[in-house]
Amino acid sequence: MITISTLAKRSGLSRTALLYYDRLGLLKPFRRNRSGYRLYSSSEANRLEQICLYRKMGIPLREMKKLLDVPGNNVLVEILQRRLHVLDHEISDLRKQQRSIWALLKQKPLQQGEQMIGKERWIEIMHAAGFKDQDMHNWHIQFERMEPEAHQEFLESLCIPKDEVTKIREWSRERGA
Amino acid sequence: MITISTLAKRSGLSRTALLYYDRLGLLKPFRRNRSGYRLYSSSEANRLEQICLYRKMGIPLREMKKLLDVPGNNVLVEILQRRLHVLDHEISDLRKQQRSIWALLKQKPLQQGEQMIGKERWIEIMHAAGFKDQDMHNWHIQFERMEPEAHQEFLESLCIPKDEVTKIREWSRERGA
DNA sequence: TTGCTCCTCACGTCACGTGAGGTGGC
């Protein structure tokens, strides 16, 4: 039987987080002592481990309750897949934000500390590694054929503007056909 | 002179967002008519365009106030660079979340709808495009030499475990020396 | 007694969204 701050330290969460979980009904203490202190057993510690796991995945606390109380496997997979999609969108939103900032900073005096890798730099690396233009063309064609979505994502990650990405992909599909 | 909903529609924001900006003092209407309606002039419309621009970059509203009221160029660049760093961290946090979920889904029955590209799939694409193992080795060496941080990021994006990433990078540095 | 841990409200965060209840404009 351990108290709330001990459990907090062991789990790496804050005491207030555990208080909050109690209020939500997500993690109730095993019992209280006579002066009202929360006491947790190893069973709660295990439950908290699961909670931490889901927390790392960004699962909302209300979803966790469902997962922990009804250990339906289908529900878990479904929730995780939904979360993957949300993450995809969030990441691409943040990338868009980065690109907006880069676009604005480029007009300003050249930034120096910020290294980021764009199309030109990528091509340099490929050349330095001995790849010819023809190799890169083939590579686009195969990438588009095998993983079109990932191809799009990759091109966007190099800060290539949207219309150029579209062109490259269309070009790849024509050649690949 | 236009009313709040008209401005909202033109800017693509919600009416409540504009109400909120007024309360914050970020975007005050030019004046009110006799019945209290907010009236905005083209000057406010321009200011709002700037706001939308910063909004796209994820700049917090209180920061925008500073930027719009004191148009110090240094302040802008500084804020944008801070934001770039925060974005870097947020993106890598979200990637970590994705990896946690992938790790867990892999143990479960094979997911089907979720296509994501890992190391093996990447190697397949490279092979399909006619790249030999030796080409890929050279590529790692050059990538590590020219953009070590980006190399790390790229390997992580393929869901390669941390220790293997370290090994690959060490290997690349040895060969590159 | 001192210092530590614990307790319970209650309010703040960030950028709005959502009613409720009421008034002016055409």
Next chain:
DNA sequence: TTGCTCCTCACGTCACGTGAGGTGGC
């Protein structure tokens, strides 16, 4: 008069953090 836009509170969101004010344990 009807329907539309506008107004101002006030409360909700999400996962806690931060005091305030008070009590128990060693």
